[in-house]
Every structure is written in C-alpha cells, then in structure tokens.
Amino acid sequence: MHEEALSAAITAGGRSSRFGSDKALAVISGERLLDRVARRFPPADARVLVAPPGRYVLPGWTPLPDTRPGEGPLAGLEAALGACPDGWVMYAGVDLPGLTPAYWAALLNARTAGARSVAGLDASGHVQPLAALYHTSLRGAVSALLDAGERRLRAALLDVQQVPWASLEAQCPDAYRNVNTPADLPDA
Numbered sequence: 318m319h320e321e322a323l324s325a326a327i328t329a330g331g332r333s334s335r336f337g338s339d340k341a342l343a344v345i346s347g348e349r350l351l352d353r354v355a356r357r358f359p360p361a362d363a364r365v366l367v368a369p370p371g372r373y374v375l376p377g378w379t380p381l382p383d384t385r386p387g388e389g390p391l392a393g394l395e396a397a398l399g400a401c402p403d404g405w406v407m408y409a410g411v412d413l414p415g416l417t418p419a420y421w422a423a424l425l426n427a428r429t430a431g432a433r434s435v436a437g438l439d440a441s442g443h444v445q446p447l448a449a450l451y452h453t454s455l456r457g458a459v460s461a462l463l464d465a466g467e468r469r470l471r472a473a474l475l476d477v478q479q480v481p482w483a484s485l486e487a488q489c490p491d492a493y494r495n496v497n498t499p500a501d502l503p504d505a
C-alpha cells in the first residue's frame with residue numbers, strides 16, 4: 318500500500334522590517350524563535366527550512382532556498398511542497414512561537430477524506446494559513462496561483478478542512494499570536 322509521508326516545513330524568508338532585525342533569531346525563554354518553532358513539531362519524515370541560502374543553521378532540518386525569492390510565504394510553500402515527499406506538510410511561519418505538538422495533532426486529526434488542506438480559525442473566525450497542513454498534491458495548483466500573480470497564502474487553502482477555534486483553544490491558546498514587532502515577544 319502507498320504510505321503517505323508527514324513533513325514539517327518552516328518558512329523564514331521574510332524581511333522582518335517591522336521587527337527591525339531578523340525575528341527568527343530573536344531569543345525567547347533562552348532559545349531562538351526559529352528553534353522554538355522547530356522543536357514544537359511532532360516527529361516528521363522530512364523537515365525543511367525555507368530561507369535564503371546560508372542565513373540559518375538548524376540541525377536536523379534541510380535548508381531549502383525559495384523557488385521565487387522575496388515573493389512571500391505562498392512562494393515558500395511552493396518550495397516546501399516541491400521538496401517534501403508525497404503526503405502532508407505541516408507548514409509554519411517562523412514567527413509563531415505559540416505553536417505546539419498538540420496544535421499540529423489537532424490539525425492532523427481534523428483531516429477528512431477529500432481534504433487537501435487543513436487550517437484553523439482564530440478566535441475572530443479568520444482562517445490561519447501560516448500554521449496549516451497542505452497536501453503535496455497541491456504543488457501544481459500553488460505554482461499556477463503564483464504564475465497568475467497571486468501572493469496571498471490563503472489562496473492555497475484549496476479543498477480546505479477548517480478547524481474551529483473551539484477545537485484548538487484549550488490545547489493551544491497562543492497558537493496564532495505572531496511576532497511582528499519586539500513588543501509581540503512573549504517575554505516582552
């Protein structure tokens with residue numbers, strides 16, 4: 318039988334212009350944001366870090382350059398889907414220190430037949446594509462979106478299974494607290 322892989326991908330290719338310095342390297346509770354997000358994935362068959370070549374060293378993670386540098390996290394997803402083995406990819410922004418293994422388990426458990434992406438809704442009901450599951454069968458669709466000029470990551474949420482906040486809140490209340498400025502750091 319064909320076994321589907323489960324992969325983890327972090328996208329860390331941005332400019333951190335609002336943060337003022339590279340936010341992936343910001344230290345919270347003694348560790349880099351990058352290490353925190355990486356550490357809080359469940360075990361995976363492949364682990365990739367989409368970022369400019371040479372910017373980071375993250376042991377156990379395969380560095381992966383952007384297919385379309387500077388074009389945002391939708392382009393980062395294209396790179397990740399292209400590099401990961403066939404199956405599901407847990408895709409996260411490097412600026413989400415509140416993600417936990419329980420968060421990813423909740424999304425994985427929410428997969429339904431026919432779904433090709435799984436994303437949570439925040440407390441306001443907004444879908445959160447930067448901490449979501451994408452199936453590698455979306456490769457062609459994501460490239461087509463980019464070719465057509467699309468840059469919003471949420472456009473990749475095709476055949477999406479949404480997970481209500483009520484199903485996530487108890488296990489991971491800070492899942493969607495992202496770091497854009499130094500004031501957003503949990504220790505601040």
Ligand SMILES: Nc1nc2c(ncn2[C@@H]2O[C@H](COP(=O)(O)OP(=O)(O)OP(=O)(O)O)[C@@H](O)[C@H]2O)c(=O)[nH]1
Pocket residue numbers: 328329330331332333334335336367368383386387388389390392393394409410411412447497
């Ligand atoms: N691979 C990749 N990731 C990106 C790119 N741009 C942003 N990201 C990532 O997407 C996530 C959200 O990024 P933003 O906070 O919207 O953008 P940013 O450029 O990091 O920060 P600002 O300059 O303050 O907007 C972060 O994890 C970024 O590292 C890109 O061009 N390629």
